[in-house]
């Protein structure tokens with residue numbers, strides 16, 4: 434009869450001890466994890482085409498293995514989806530937002546292809562699955578009827594870095610070497626034939642409408 438009694442007592446002790454230990458561990462880990470924040474202030478590009486001054490802010494908060502991306506925009510074409518990514522160079526050199534000197538064909542518009550010498554390549558997409566690194570997707574945010582949107586997504590930093598390093602032969606995200614760009618004007622927008630895009634994708638989808646360099650803030 435002693436053995437069952439002993440087991441019952443032990444079970445009770447374990448049941449009490451486990452939550453206390455878990456709570457203690459949680460406190461310790463949250464106290465030791467600091468947050469690193471990066472911000473990009475986005476300003477309008479190609480606003481003579483959009484007819485609006487798009488502006489906004491992208492925030493990247495890293496706590497432990499958690500990366501939370503928040504992008505708020507206003508003044509963007511309403512009622513439509515907007516592609517958004519960070520762009521950069523796989524070798525890690527500094528990307529910068531293009532100026533009008535990037536308009537090499539002189540059509541008055543800086544198209545996606547003309548941004549490449551300044552911003553590099555399209556790297557991480559901000560839609561429902563950034564870690565998948567799939568650029569062509571229909572889960573980017575959609576602007577409301579007043580031309581604003583808010584996007585937020587939390588991903589595993591290590592999962593994103595692993596996928597990123599494999600795809601770009603890079604060594605880490607190097608967020609402060611990248612720029613965020615937001616794209617897209619309504620499909621019926623008249624654009625000169627000289628406005629270049631990705632193969633098979635209308636220029637209205639990829640035309641940059643806002644850009645901001647990512648900077649570490651704390």
Ligand SMILES: [Cu+2]
Nearest residue numbers: 517518555614
């Ligand atoms: Cu982009």
